Each structure stands twice: as structure tokens, then as C-alpha cells.
Amino acid sequence: DGGITQSPKYLFRKEGQNVTLSCEQNLNHDAMYWYRQDPGQGLRLIYYSQIVNDFQKGDIAEGYSVSREKKESFPLTVTSAQKNPTAFYLCASSNRWDTQYFGPGTRLTVL
Amino acid sequence: AQKVTQAQTEISVVEKEDVTLDCVYETRDTTYYLFWYKQPPSGELVFLIRRNSFDEQNEISGRYSWNFQKSTSSFNFTITASQVVDSAVYFCALSEDMNYGGSQGNLIFGKGTKLSVKP
Numbered sequence: 001d002g003g004i005t006q007s008p009k010y011l012f013r014k015e016g017q018n019v020t021l022s023c024e025q026n027l028n029h030d031a032m033y034w035y036r037q038d039p040g041q042g043l044r045l046i047y048y049s050q051i052v053n054d055f056q057k058g059d060i061a062e063g064y065s066v067s068r069e070k071k072e073s074f075p076l077t078v079t080s081a082q083k084n085p086t087a088f089y090l091c092a093s094s095n096r097w098d099t100q101y102f103g104p105g106t107r108l109t110v111l
Numbered sequence: 112a113q114k115v116t117q118a119q120t121e122i123s124v125v126e127k128e129d130v131t132l133d134c135v136y137e138t139r140d141t142t143y144y145l146f147w148y149k150q151p152p153s154g155e156l157v158f159l160i161r162r163n164s165f166d167e168q169n170e171i172s173g174r175y176s177w178n179f180q181k182s183t184s185s186f187n188f189t190i191t192a193s194q195v196v197d198s199a200v201y202f203c204a205l206s207e208d209m210n211y212g213g214s215q216g217n218l219i220f221g222k223g224t225k226l227s228v229k230p
Contacts, residue, residue, distance in 0.1 A: 090155075
């Protein structure tokens, strides 16, 4: 089945650690996105990539990093510089300039 | 600047009632896209509909219908004869037209409306 997978579903991080969230898609989409969702809030864009080996900062990129070495994969690293990383993280993909489809999400908790 | 407002934070209805979720948007672009997504308790966002700014026809899909009015900058969503399975958070979102120098199709989300349908 075609779709977007995110792993892990739940992730726990100690303060000062970097963690990497995985996002893979087999929809042959060019574009991929990372969003953050806090309780009672809408989604806010962290990073996006329209093509392999290229990505752009979104509205809240500080404390995060990404890479786009393959079309299918867009991992997000939450660094120790992110002061309040506890949130629900959603990955999405789309054909360029088309509807975005979302993965199941990763819930990150800082201990 | 772009903005999406969903003034209803939470709505609670009894099964079989009709319910309308409001969405008001702001944009200076003449070409843009509007979306509705559903987020059930599992967390994944499910795409429901996409509308471009030139198409003001209302859309009906089963028990779902959408009313797009450019004159009031609104894109409201109605569920007819609601069911318990409709319980979720619903998000309205807006994106610019990427062909005219927009921000690469990034979505601007409202804060969502939590719908609870009780049996």
C-alpha cells in the first residue's frame, strides 16, 4: 500500500539529547514537510523540501535540522537547542503544488 | 499576512444532529487554496477537501458539504446527521498559489474545532 510512515510512534528524550524522527513515503511525491502540533493548537511548519538535496526553513525551524538525501525520506532531528520539544510531530508529502497527505505522527516527550 | 480562524474551539452534539464548523480566512492573494482535514484520536490528519479560489460552487460528498463564500472569506463545513465516528478535531487550512511566487504551497492552519458526537 502506498503511504507515509513515521517512526517511532512514541519517543522519549532526556534533556540535552538529540533525537531523530523518521519519515518515509512511497507515494513518489517530490515534496515533503514537517509540522509540529501542540495541545489545542494548529500545525506549525518546521521545515519543507520541494526536491532532493534542497530544503527550506519554515516558521519554527530553530532547534531543528533536516536532510533530504533520498526522495522517499525526510528525517527530522530535534537538537538540544530546541528548548521546548515536547509535542506531536507530523510529516507530510505532496506532489509539487498539490494536496499534502500526512503520516500517523510521532509523539515526543522530554523527560 | 495569511491567517485562518476557527472560532469554535469545541462543539458537542447528539448523534443525528446537523453541525456546521466555521472557517474564516485572510489573504491578499487572488489565487489560493482552501482545505479541510480531519484528525481522529489516533492523530493522523485525513484530507477531506481542497478548493481553489476560483471555484465557489458548493460541494457535497455524502453527509459532508462545504460552503465557500469569497464575499465573506469563509469556507464552512457541514456534517448532516452526525455520527459518533465523526468525533474528531477538524482543521481548516489555506495555501497560496505557488505559481505566483507563493510560499511553495505551505499550509496555514487554523487552531481546529473539536467535535464530539454523543450517542
